[in-house]
Structures are given as C-alpha cells and as structure tokens.
Amino acid sequence: ARRQMYQKQDDLFENKYLGSKPTFIDPKFFADLGQQNAHSTAMIHFFTTLALCHTAIAERPDKQNRHIIDYKAQSPDEAALVASARDLGFVFLGRESNTLTAEIMGQKKKYELLNVLEFNSTRKRMSVIIKPHDSDRIVLLCKGADSVIYERLCSDFGDQHELERQQMDLQASATEHLEDFANEGLRTLCLAYRFISPKEYKTWNRRFQEASAAIYNREEKIEEVSEEIESNMLLMGGTAIEDRLQDG
Numbered sequence: 424a425r426r427q428m429y430q431k432q433d434d435l436f437e438n439k440y441l442g443s444k445p446t447f448i449d450p451k452f453f454a455d456l457g458q459q460n461a462h463s464t465a466m467i468h469f470f471t472t473l474a475l476c477h478t479a480i481a482e483r484p485d486k487q488n489r490h491i492i493d494y495k496a497q498s499p500d501e502a503a504l505v506a507s508a509r510d511l512g513f514v515f516l517g518r519e520s521n522t523l524t525a526e527i528m529g530q531k532k533k534y535e536l537l538n539v540l541e542f543n544s545t546r547k548r549m550s551v552i553i554k555p556h557d558s559d560r561i562v563l564l565c566k567g568a569d570s571v572i573y574e575r576l577c578s579d580f581g582d583q584h585e586l587e588r589q590q591m592d593l594q595a596s597a598t599e600h601l602e603d604f605a606n607e608g609l610r611t612l613c614l615a616y617r618f619i620s621p622k623e624y625k626t627w628n629r630r631f632q633e634a635s636a637a638i639y640n641r642e643e644k645i646e647e648v649s650e651e652i653e654s655n656m657l658l659m660g661g662t663a664i665e666d667r668l669q670d671g
Contacts, residue, residue: 424448424449424450425445425448427450428448428449428450428452428453429441429445431450431452431453431454431457432453432511432512434453434457435453435456435457435512435528436512436528436529437529438510438511438512438514438529439490440490440491440492440509440514440526441509441510442506442509442510445507445510446503446507446510447507447510447511452466452511456528465659465660467513467527467528468616468659469614469659469660470508470511470512470513471508471513471525471527472564472566472614472616472659473504473505473507473508473513473614473662474505474508474509474513474514474515474525474527475515475523475525475534475551475553475564476549476550476551476564476565476566476614477496477501477504477505477515477549477551477566478496478497478501478539478541478542478549479494479495479496479501479502479505479515480494480495480496480517480518481493481494481515481516481517481518482494482495492509492514492515492516493506494506494509494515497542500610500612500664503664504612504662504664512526512527512528512529513525513526513527513528514526514527516531518536521535521536521537522534522535522536523535523536523553532555532556532557533555533556534553534554534555534556535553535554535555535556536551536552536553537552537553537554537561537624537628538550538551538552538628538631539551540552540645540649540652540653542567543642545646546567546571546646546649547567547568547570547571548565548566548567548568548571548572548653549565549566549567550563550564550565550566550649550652550653551563551564552564552619552624552652559621560618561618561619561620561621561624562616562617562618562619563616563617563618563619563652563653563656564614564615564616565614565615565616565653565656566612566613566614566615566662567612567613568611568612568613569597569598569601569611569612569613569661572613572614572615572656572658573594573613573658575615575653575654575655575656576590576594576615576655576656576657576658577590577617577655577656577657579655586657590657590658593658593660594658597613597658597660597661600661600663601613601661601663604661604663607663608665608666609663609664609665609666610663610664610666611661611662611663611664612661612662613658613659613660613661613662614658614659614660614661614662615656615657615658615659616656616657616659617654617655617656617657619652627648627651627652630648630651631645631648631649631652634647634648
C-alpha cells in the first residue's frame with residue numbers, strides 16, 4: 424500500500440522531502456488529491472493548515488542532504504502532524520523572521536506571519552494569522568480540542584445556504600469520526616479557519632499589541648483579545664494521533 428501510495432504521489436508531483444518512515448498510509452489519498460474538485464481543494468486547505476499552524480522549528484540534521492527535515496516542537500503530537508503533512512507533500516521548510524516558507528505539492532510558497540496566538544492549557548487551542556505573499560487575504564488558522572473549536576464555529580451564514588449545508592454536514596461527519604478515534608484511544612484535534620478583513624485586522628491587532636505589552640495581567644488581556652478574533656470560524660476537519668508509547 425505504501426509503494427502504491429507514493430507512486431501515485433510521484434504521478435502528481437515530486438516530493439523531495441518525504442521522510443524515511445511515513446506513518447499515514449492510504450493510496451486513496453493521492454487519487455482524491457488529483458481530482459481537482461471541491462474535495463481535493465478541501466484536502467489542500469486542510470494539509471496546508473497542518474504545515475503552517477504550529478510553532479515547530481524545521482531542522483536539517485544532514486548537511487549533505489538538505490531535503491531531510493526534522494521538526495522540533497513543544498509537543499510530540501505537533502511534530503507528528505507537521506511531519507505527516509511533509510510526507511504528503513505539504514512541507515514546512517522553515518521560518519525566517521516573520522516569513523514562513525512551505526512547499527505545497529511541489530510549489531514553493533511564502534506567507535507573512537502576522538501573529539501567533541499561543542497554546543496553553545486554558546485555551547486548549549493555538550492560532551496563526553498569516554497573509555500569503557501571492558494574495559491580499561488575511562487568514563486565521565486555528566487548531567485545538569474539538570469542544571473548544573466547535574464553540575467558536577460560525578453559526579450565522581446569512582444567505583450562504585450552500586456553505587451552511589456543507590458546514591453542517593462536515594460537523595456531523597467530523598463529530599462521528601472524532602468519537603470513533605477517541606474510543607480507539609487516539610488523541611484528537613480539530614482544524615478551523617476564517618478570513619479577516621484588513622480593517623478588522625488593523626483594529627484588532629492594535630489591541631493585541633497593547634495587550635502583549637501590558638505589564639499587569641498580560642496573559643488575561645492577551646487571552647481576551649485572542650478570544651475575539653478566534654470566532655465565526657469554519658471547520659476544516661479533524662486529526663487523530665496514535666501514542667505508541669502507551670500500552671496497546
């Protein structure tokens with residue numbers, strides 16, 4: 424299955440960064456990714472988010488081979504998600520100052536990193552706000568515990584009935600899958616996103632910088648401002664991780 428899967432990847436694009444021990448194996452993945460339809464677009468957004476929404480550091484342990492990338496992260500789960508995205512062709516290449524570089528399905532892309540809203544045990548989520556170099560759109564990408572993400576999803580779609588139907592269907596199927604994963608003892612997370620208008624971002628960022636510079640109650644102030652922007656999000660899906668250090 425692994426050989427079949429990566430043969431399909433080669434047919435679509437070259438992934439020079441494929442790790443030596445990929446753990447996500449499903450030949451159907453690249454068959455679906457190559458369809459160029461709404462589903463493949465959703466897959467691209469999902470795995471691009473895994474490649475960008477984190478605080479991991481890309482390391483190149485082999486000076487002779489720059490295509491070997493390891494990730495150092497605050498948690499093994501975060502490193503595992505970024506590494507899985509890498510093996511599927513959504514490669515986080517590194518961060519320089521406020522620029523994130525990634526190779527998405529063989530194409531190098533750069534993103535301006537505007538803000539990082541860090542994970543903590545109270546928030547149970549983390550977000551990045553980015554602006555692709557080839558676009559004017561400002562995007563918030565968020566990953567966190569399903570209960571926390573679901574509370575912050577968009578509930579008022581106005582006249583966008585098709586989007587509302589898609590989101591309701593996705594929430595129902597994701598909930599079912601996440602419950603199955605949790606029952607198997609896997610650790611789960613959800614991914615969500617939203618677009619932010621330049622006007623809204625400018626106003627919000629001013630308050631965020633003020634909160635970040637506060638001398639008293641800094642954590643609480645940052646949390647309060649973060650809460651405002653991490654709202655009305657759209658669900659992208661969920662992840663599940665097997666802990667191989669755990670018995671069974």
